[in-house]
Amino acid sequence: MIFTxxxxxxxxxxxxxxxxxxxSFWKNKSEINDLVRVAEQIQKDNWKLQQSxxxxxxxxxxxxxxxxxxxxxxxxxxIPPRFQDQDFRDQYRQYFAMARGFQxxxxxxxxxxxxxxxxxxxxxxIVPEISRAxxxxxxxxxxxxxxxxxxxxxxxxxxxLLGPVSFLLLSKSPEPDFDxxxxxxxxxxxxxxxLVLLKQSGADWxxxxxxxxxIELSExxxxxxxxxxxxxxxxxxxxxxxxxxxxxxxxxNIKLLGKSPFEGLHLDLTNISSPESLLENLRPxxxxxxxVIDGRNVWRQxxxxxxxxxxxxxxxxxxxxxxISPSCSLMHVPQDIMSESTLCNEIKxxxxxxxxxxxxxxxxxxxxxxxxxxxxxFSKNRKAIIARKALQEKSRQTNKSKTxxxxxxxxxxxxxxxxxxxxxxxxxxxxxxxxxxxxxxxTGEVRKARAQFSxxxxxKNEYQSFLKEKIREAIHIQEEIGLDVLVHGEFERNDMxxxxxxxxxxxxxxxxxxxxxxxxxYVRPPIIHGFVSRTIQMTVEWAKFAQSQTTSLVKGMLTGPxxxxxxxxxxxxxxxxxxxxxxxxxxxxxxxxLESAGIKIIQIDEPALREGLPLHESxxxxxxxWAVECFKIASSGVRDETQIHTHMCYAEFxxxxxxxxxxxxxxxxxxxxxxxxxxxxxxxxxxxxNDIGPGVYDIHSPNIPDTDEIVExxxxxxxxxxxxxxxxxxxCGLKTRAWNEVIPSLKAMxxxxxxxxxxx
Numbered sequence: 219m220i221f222t223x224x225x226x227x228x229x230x231x232x233x234x235x236x237x238x239x240x241x242s243f244w245k246n247k248s249e250i251n252d253l254v255r256v257a258e259q260i261q262k263d264n265w266k267l268q269q270s271x272x273x274x275x276x277x278x279x280x281x282x283x284x285x286x287x288x289x290x291x292x293x294x295x296x297i298p299p300r301f302q303d304q305d306f307r308d309q310y311r312q313y314f315a316m317a318r319g320f321q322x323x324x325x326x327x328x329x330x331x332x333x334x335x336x337x338x339x340x341x342x343x344i345v346p347e348i349s350r351a352x353x354x355x356x357x358x359x360x361x362x363x364x365x366x367x368x369x370x371x372x373x374x375x376x377x378x379l380l381g382p383v384s385f386l387l388l389s390k391s392p393e394p395d396f397d398x399x400x401x402x403x404x405x406x407x408x409x410x411x412x413l414v415l416l417k418q419s420g421a422d423w424x425x426x427x428x429x430x431x432x433i434e435l436s437e438x439x440x441x442x443x444x445x446x447x448x449x450x451x452x453x454x455x456x457x458x459x460x461x462x463x464x465x466x467x468x469x470x471n472i473k474l475l476g477k478s479p480f481e482g483l484h485l486d487l488t489n490i491s492s493p494e495s496l497l498e499n500l501r502p503x504x505x506x507x508x509x510v511i512d513g514r515n516v517w518r519q520x521x522x523x524x525x526x527x528x529x530x531x532x533x534x535x536x537x538x539x540x541x542i543s544p545s546c547s548l549m550h551v552p553q554d555i556m557s558e559s560t561l562c563n564e565i566k567x568x569x570x571x572x573x574x575x576x577x578x579x580x581x582x583x584x585x586x587x588x589x590x591x592x593x594x595x596f597s598k599n600r601k602a603i604i605a606r607k608a609l610q611e612k613s614r615q616t617n618k619s620k621t622x623x624x625x626x627x628x629x630x631x632x633x634x635x636x637x638x639x640x641x642x643x644x645x646x647x648x649x650x651x652x653x654x655x656x657x658x659x660x661t662g663e664v665r666k667a668r669a670q671f672s673x674x675x676x677x678k679n680e681y682q683s684f685l686k687e688k689i690r691e692a693i694h695i696q697e698e699i700g701l702d703v704l705v706h707g708e709f710e711r712n713d714m715x716x717x718x719x720x721x722x723x724x725x726x727x728x729x730x731x732x733x734x735x736x737x738x739x740y741v742r743p744p745i746i747h748g749f750v751s752r753t754i755q756m757t758v759e760w761a762k763f764a765q766s767q768t769t770s771l772v773k774g775m776l777t778g779p780x781x782x783x784x785x786x787x788x789x790x791x792x793x794x795x796x797x798x799x800x801x802x803x804x805x806x807x808x809x810x811x812l813e814s815a816g817i818k819i820i821q822i823d824e825p826a827l828r829e830g831l832p833l834h835e836s837x838x839x840x841x842x843x844w845a846v847e848c849f850k851i852a853s854s855g856v857r858d859e860t861q862i863h864t865h866m867c868y869a870e871f872x873x874x875x876x877x878x879x880x881x882x883x884x885x886x887x888x889x890x891x892x893x894x895x896x897x898x899x900x901x902x903x904x905x906x907x908n909d910i911g912p913g914v915y916d917i918h919s920p921n922i923p924d925t926d927e928i929v930e931x932x933x934x935x936x937x938x939x940x941x942x943x944x945x946x947x948x949x950c951g952l953k954t955r956a957w958n959e960v961i962p963s964l965k966a967m968x969x970x971x972x973x974x975x976x977x978x
Contacts, residue, residue: 220528220537220586222579223507224273225425225462225484226280226378226547228572230734231260232554240283240738244318244920250310257283258367265373271573272580275423275460278368278375279361280547283310284317284737287388288331288344290380292316294408295357296389298347300328309358317344317737319919327921332390333736335829337429337465339514339550340743340785342736346389348398354408362415369420376460377416381428382409383442402442406449413456423482424457431463432486433833434470443474451479460484460507464546466833469496476501486545488512493527497534506535509545510582511575516551516745516787518570521578521599525585532586542582548572552731552742564609565726565747567602610748610791617749626803628850630858630882634908637858637884644859645771645818649978650932650946650971651702653911655865655887656775656821657714657951658692658707659960668712685710686763693767695961700968703819704772706764708953714777714823715785719744721756722804725786736918739954744786746797752804755811762815773863774812774820779805779848784826795844802851810855821863822853822883825950828866828874842877849881861885867913867950872900879906887911889949890931898938910939913949914970915963920955922962928970941978946971 230236239256242248261281268276282289291297292313305323306312319330332345361377368375382405389398409426416424430439450456460482461475467490468475475483483500484507487493508531510524531540554573555566570578581595630637667684670676676684692707711717719725725744732740761774779802788794805822812820827849832841853862864881867889878886890898890912898912914931915923935944946967952960 220583221274221505221541222272222576222583223275223376223460223484223541223543224268224277224548224576224579225427225464225509225513225544226277226549227264227268228549228551228553228733229260229264229281230732230740231256232263232557233730234732234740235260236283237738237740244314244738250308253283253310257281261364261367262371265368265371265375267573268576269373271576272583273576275376275425275541276368276373277378277425277547278364279377279379280549281364284314285342285344286380287336287346287385288313288317289360290385291344291346291389293356293358293360293412294385294405295355296346296348296352297357298331299351304328319916319921321921327919327924327927329921330916330919333918338829338831338833339465340735340741340826340829341550343388346385346398347392348386348389348401349391349393350396352401354401354405356408356411359412359415361412362419365416365419365421374420374422376423376425377421378425378427379409379412381426381446381461382406383439383446384428384430386442387430387439397438399438399442402445403449406446410450410453410456413453413459417455417457421457423460425460425462425484426480427462427464429462429464431461431471431475432466432468432489434835435474440471440474444477447477447479458482458505460505460541462507464509464513465489467491467496470834472496472499478503481505482507482541484541484543485509487527488514488545494530497531502534503539505539505541506531507541507543509543511542511544511578513544513546513548513575514550515790516569516571517790518568518574518599518602519578520603521581521585521596525582528582528586537586542579542586544575544579548575550733551575552728552733554730557730558728560729561726564605565745567598568606568747569745571731607791610789613748614792617751626806626851627854628847629854630856630862632858634882634884638909640858641861641884645861647702647771648975649941650944650975652946652968652971653701653703653773653887654696654705654948654964655951656705656708656773656823657711657953658705658709659955659957660709660953661957664688664709668710685760689760689764690767693764693772695957696964697768697770699961699964700972701964702770704764704768704770705775706760706772708775708951710760713741714951715782716742716744718756718777718782718805719746719786721754722750722752722801724748724750724800741785746783746786746788748789750797750800750804752807756808758808758811758815761812761817765817771819772817774809774817776805776808776812776820776822776852778822778824778827778864779852780830780845781824781826784830795848798844798848799851802848805852806855809852813856813860818859819861819863820853820856821865822849823865824849824881825865825867827878831874838874842874846877846880849883853881853883863887865950875900875904875906879904879908883908885909885911885945887913887945887947889913890935898935901938906939906943909943909945911945911947912939914946914967915948917948917950917952917955917963920959922959923966925966925970925973928967929973932970932974936974 320328386398459480462484464486482505486509671681688709863885864883
């Protein structure tokens, strides 16, 4: 009999229960027992739901209070020295301190661990810190606790572990001459210990995620995998293991996969154009999991086509050796399309969220077993796919004339060296100009007013008057702090992508389509379903109003085309590059109108540029070519006097620094404080030509930075970047922080800048 499998389920709760429980605990409004109770209920509900949907291999330990990579570091005892021997009341507080930072009783700030993007997704993970001195030990038994919790309600689950090699590859070392992979032989026995405990508790299967198996590997990485496989080839007393790769095609590691001693292998077939040729080169596996349902996008899939893939694989594998699965964990998609009441029914019929994807998995199993395609779900999918194709083809024909962008300039009028002189005279900024990234605290008052306006309980004029008052307050606060370039605060915006999508044609939106970005930060990605175009102004009036309140310069704030693309669910019927160009021309129109309205500095944020990079390096050039082109399309319609900024955060940028330079933004601000300016190493090798603002304090930590800490970071930056090129700013936007954190932090930043200016 063929089996059904799920790799992971959204862990936030059907109504975001985890977010509210976490934030209540962090604010000391509830106890740890309250948080644990919510977490246990979310997990129980998830298991019961998956059981009801017909999933045979239900995951456990896919839940996390903050991040599954941090969970793994905590489980194996990889706790940085600064978080050891502190006055933590329990392990939970130690765990959260690692993620968010911690202020000791003596006032010293312990910085949080670094955070960056999980492969090419918008999920952020906490980067483990591994040094020569790191000593692994089983610090907790979270996988076993989750398995037993499921047992308590009569459900046998498949515990999920992040594999040891991927864990070390995701890690960093504070020692530049040490590679965490050198610790593989010390780490593997901890996994054996966990597998023995799970076997003794009755776990038939354990899922070990090794997503790096889908990427080209260094020789040291391959050796680490061989050591991992060799170690477990002689271990008999353990659960069966489903070795899991996802996010791309593991074609470069087929021989390596052949050395796996494990009973099962999962492949993400949504990223493999020719599954048959891949499987021909793969040695027979006892159990093969076929990741045929896309766990990263939200469109209904062609079940008839997927069923043919399963039948093709069946020629080589018996049904009892086949497992039908989503491609990856479903944590990257919303939970249930049936919770949406405002989406138009036509678009809604095209969509598949986590619940529907598991229904598709079960429908494929039933169709394969019954040799019939007559199930209701197959019929519904056929109708939806046919209707969507017809409508999108009609849209394509209607908008064909609008996609001719030939003749539009795709680069600035003058080179940066000349623009810099022109802008220096036009803007009259001091050395080391200070600014923020854009947003200010989205307080309860702001969110309440937005919700009231959305429900019709607050009139348009009243709501706009409220927002203008908030802008006035923000401008006044920034003037008092002494910032050089101000922002309006973005109080009118719900999200940096959703806000723009709501004002562009071709987007649809959910009420409850929340997915986790990091910790308790959740987003609702828009859905791009048609041709993207701009029909109304999006930011101009707010920028004009803010500028009218001050003699200081105010930045216009926009989200860039690549980030809007990456942080949306993108239509899958045309190349992503084509959709991105449509967005770029829409943003270009807004940029030009901001300039016409008298806004002299315009920021076009692209935090997702690095995130969109393909996992296979051979595909980087094509992506970077069109991504950079799209930014330049959006930014190049202005005069030399207008200064273009961009912002990037929480990713590894050093390997694409040349492409970032090709974007030709006058100023780039970039996350740097959590890594203690590590990214500036690239600037020692590459002579970055334009201006740059490396973040000088971590906005995702509640800690208020000390002036001396910021002085130290600025001095580190000055060792690499000339003062004439350096801007001073926080790591990221300040919407998630409270004013009582923001104001003293910015005051410390300005004070530190003035200290350095005096030295200069």
